[in-house]
Amino acid sequence: MAEAEGERQTLGGVDAFVARAKAFCERVGNATVSAISEVGLGAWLLFQVLFWIVMGRGRAQPVRIPATFERAMEVGIRALPIVTMMSVTVGMMLAIQGIYSLRIFGAEDQVTIGVAFSVAREFGPLITGILVAGRTGSSLAARIGTMRISQEIDALQVMGIDPIRFIVAPALIAMTIMVPLLTFWADVIMLAGAGWYVSMELGMSMGAYVDQIRELLRPTDVMHGIWKSLLFGVEITLVGVINGANVQGGAEGVGRMTTRSVVLSISAIIVTDMIFAFITTR
Amino acid sequence: MAEPARKQDDETQRPEGETGDGPVIEVHKLVTHYGERKILSDVDLKVKQGEVLVIMGGSGSGKSTLLNTLLGLLRPTSGTVRILGQDLHAITDLERTHLRQKMGVAFQGGALFSSMSVLENIMLPLREHTQLDIHTMRIMARLKLQVVNLSGFEDLMPAELSGGMIKRAAFARAVVMDPRILFCDEPSAGLDPVVASAIDELILNLREAMGMSIVVVTHELESAFRIADRICVLDKGKILIIGTVEEVKNCDNERVQNLLNRRTEEEILDPEEYLRRLTAAHD
Numbered sequence: 001m002a003e004a005e006g007e008r009q010t011l012g013g014v015d016a017f018v019a020r021a022k023a024f025c026e027r028v029g030n031a032t033v034s035a036i037s038e039v040g041l042g043a044w045l046l047f048q049v050l051f052w053i054v055m056g057r058g059r060a061q062p063v064r065i066p067a068t069f070e071r072a073m074e075v076g077i078r079a080l081p082i083v084t085m086m087s088v089t090v091g092m093m094l095a096i097q098g099i100y101s102l103r104i105f106g107a108e109d110q111v112t113i114g115v116a117f118s119v120a121r122e123f124g125p126l127i128t129g130i131l132v133a134g135r136t137g138s139s140l141a142a143r144i145g146t147m148r149i150s151q152e153i154d155a156l157q158v159m160g161i162d163p164i165r166f167i168v169a170p171a172l173i174a175m176t177i178m179v180p181l182l183t184f185w186a187d188v189i190m191l192a193g194a195g196w197y198v199s200m201e202l203g204m205s206m207g208a209y210v211d212q213i214r215e216l217l218r219p220t221d222v223m224h225g226i227w228k229s230l231l232f233g234v235e236i237t238l239v240g241v242i243n244g245a246n247v248q249g250g251a252e253g254v255g256r257m258t259t260r261s262v263v264l265s266i267s268a269i270i271v272t273d274m275i276f277a278f279i280t281t282r
Numbered sequence: 283m284a285e286p287a288r289k290q291d292d293e294t295q296r297p298e299g300e301t302g303d304g305p306v307i308e309v310h311k312l313v314t315h316y317g318e319r320k321i322l323s324d325v326d327l328k329v330k331q332g333e334v335l336v337i338m339g340g341s342g343s344g345k346s347t348l349l350n351t352l353l354g355l356l357r358p359t360s361g362t363v364r365i366l367g368q369d370l371h372a373i374t375d376l377e378r379t380h381l382r383q384k385m386g387v388a389f390q391g392g393a394l395f396s397s398m399s400v401l402e403n404i405m406l407p408l409r410e411h412t413q414l415d416i417h418t419m420r421i422m423a424r425l426k427l428q429v430v431n432l433s434g435f436e437d438l439m440p441a442e443l444s445g446g447m448i449k450r451a452a453f454a455r456a457v458v459m460d461p462r463i464l465f466c467d468e469p470s471a472g473l474d475p476v477v478a479s480a481i482d483e484l485i486l487n488l489r490e491a492m493g494m495s496i497v498v499v500t501h502e503l504e505s506a507f508r509i510a511d512r513i514c515v516l517d518k519g520k521i522l523i524i525g526t527v528e529e530v531k532n533c534d535n536e537r538v539q540n541l542l543n544r545r546t547e548e549e550i551l552d553p554e555e556y557l558r559r560l561t562a563a564h565d
Contacts (some may be wrong), residue, residue, distance in 0.1 A: 165408075
């Protein structure tokens with residue numbers, strides 16, 4: 001103790017700065033390396049899932065359809081109430097803000113343009129993605145983390161059951177199917193919510209609103225959002241699985257990694273969203 | 283399609299330990315590291331057909347690491363683990379999957395899947411590795427539940443079971459494929475003496491009824507002496523002695539005797555020094 005104290009005192013200002021800078025670089029380096037290795041792990045997981053989907057049956061170890069169906073129920077059907085509620089709210093919010101800002105130009109009746117594009121291209125997939133990340137991504141991380149701690153993953157392995165085939169593949173398949181479907185549902189509900197407010201506020205008939213939407217929205221706009229949501233689904237699953245698999249240190253570890261998985265998957269969704277929009281609109 | 287191919291495979295290259303009286307497990311010069319730390323050094327071990335081998339040691343002796351390496355969950359730094367004649371860490375994933383169907387494991391905490399009922403847990407290996415229809419699987423799982431004295435609890439969830447019942451269910455799941463080797467991690471840990479003794483009885487019965495080789499990792503002396511044919515004492519990653527119960531009891535190695543007599547190897551403090559440490563009055 002005393003020696004260390006002495007050593008610390010002999011370090012001059014410059015030395016201390018160099019030491020701190022070195023420690024900082026080390027931290028940044030380590031974080032970068034672990035981030036890159038996590039991305040690599042994600043790619044490997046994706047590859048493994050594809051492998052089991054294609055090769056599983058030949059090896060008499062197929063990805064189980066009932067398990068996938070069960071996951072799909074959990075990811076999709078049971079998320080319907082919350083997605084519906086949030087979609088109505090966001091749709092109305094968009095109509096309110098749209099009418100408010102367009103009133104400056106006296107162009108309130110043009111609100112449909114803004115609502116239609118922003119819902120189909122942005123808000124539908126984004127809000128769905130964030131809700132799914134909070135609901136399913138977190139539960140996936142917590143489930144896998146808890147299974148790891150209670151040695152259930154080990155048990156699967158020693159039984160000759162590949163955990164990726166048994167747990168990850170059904171989850172990933174369910175997400176790639178259900179997140180786009182949920183997004184489409186969210187699109188419809190958001191547009192309906194906005195339409196309801198617009199018809200109330202501007203006295204526009206619901207029929208006229210729907211006609212306007214159908215005239216404005218091309219399939220490519222809707223598909224832009226749907227494709228994006230498919231990416232979100234994959235990202236949420238991979239982030240959840242990787243964080244769950246990295247759980248260490250009991251209940252606290254599960255909590256920490258669950259939080260991390262939600263924060264990371266929402267960040268990933270937002271960044272992907274921007275990149276996807278940038279690439280596809282050029 | 284894969285089924286006939288697998289059978290042919292088995293017959294053409296049936297490894298030695300598979301049929302003969304050779305050892306079912308053969309560990310040779312096993313070294314394992316955890317990060318920089320060496321956990322196991324030069325462990326040599328053989329498990330014979332039909333015997334109960336108990337791996338004993340205190341906390342941190344490396345017995346869990348040894349078990350995990352035997353199960354193929356941990357890769358050794360060097361050395362080999364041959365199970366039923368096959369090198370566990372050198373074979374392909376597919377071969378390992380087949381090999382693992384001949385191994386059963388009862389984990390310390392049971393490791394039952396919390397989302398499945400007891401019966402579903404026990405049926406899982408059958409479901410994944412056999413083409414049996416659901417009724418046959420149910421019957422087989424029920425039979426195994428009878429073997430472990432857990433009939434009537436099929437439909438309960440793991441969370442509704444007591445500690446002893448979880449252990450029994452874990453045993454039922456471990457033996458549902460009629461494995462050649464059964465591994466048990468701390469079978470009597472956390473159980474009261476009566477239940478623990480019943481679990482010991484169960485292990486002996488399983489060996490009797492199914493003729494399997496059993497590897498038990500434990501630190502409970504009483505249980506070890508009761509069930510073991512041979513005991514392997516592990517300390518700081520090295521094997522101190524492997525021998526019959528008598529041989530181990532009569533061994534004159536000081537560390538073995540310390541373990542058997544529950545003597546601590548930590549320095550014994552005189553009361554004054556102890557008081558000084560408690561009050562943190564250094565020097």
